[in-house]
Amino acid sequence: MSRSDEPGKEPSKKKPVKPVKARGLKPKGKKISINKTQAFWIGNVIGLTVLVGVIAFTNQKREVESIALQKAQEQKEANTMAPVVIAKRDIQAKQAINAADLSTKQVKFGTMAFGTITSVKDISGQHALKAIKKGTVITSSLLSD
Secondary structure, X not given: OOHHHOOOOOOOOOOOOOOOOOOOOOOOOOOOOOOHHHHHHHHHHHHHHHHHHHHHHHHHHHHHHHHHHHHHHHHHHHHOEEEEEEEOOOEOXXXXXXXXXXXXXXXXXXXXXXXXXXXHHHOOOXXXXXXXXXXXXXXXXXXXX
């Protein structure tokens, strides 16, 4: 017996309320359920994926830091002075080179060309492959044994 049918009370004039269907809240199709083993493996896969992402991120961060340190070291070396050998006077092609023909001067390490000679002792007795003008920085490509 409903409240409206109780003796001594007037029946309610309100209409019964229809339930409203909420969109997207009811799954359509087959209901999906997983057991404990499946949940365990899904959890492990998610955990491993997160772990790999963290490792990749930290490795990338280390690489960036390493590159920054390398650039700082290169900048420091570029500002470091180093000796180079220069021709004190004009040297003719195929002429034997001796210490009296050479001098040294300090230049920034970063500006030195590949094969630049840094010690007079390293080239005494060698021959010039081509004519070398006074003041030219001596490199291995200008010399022959």
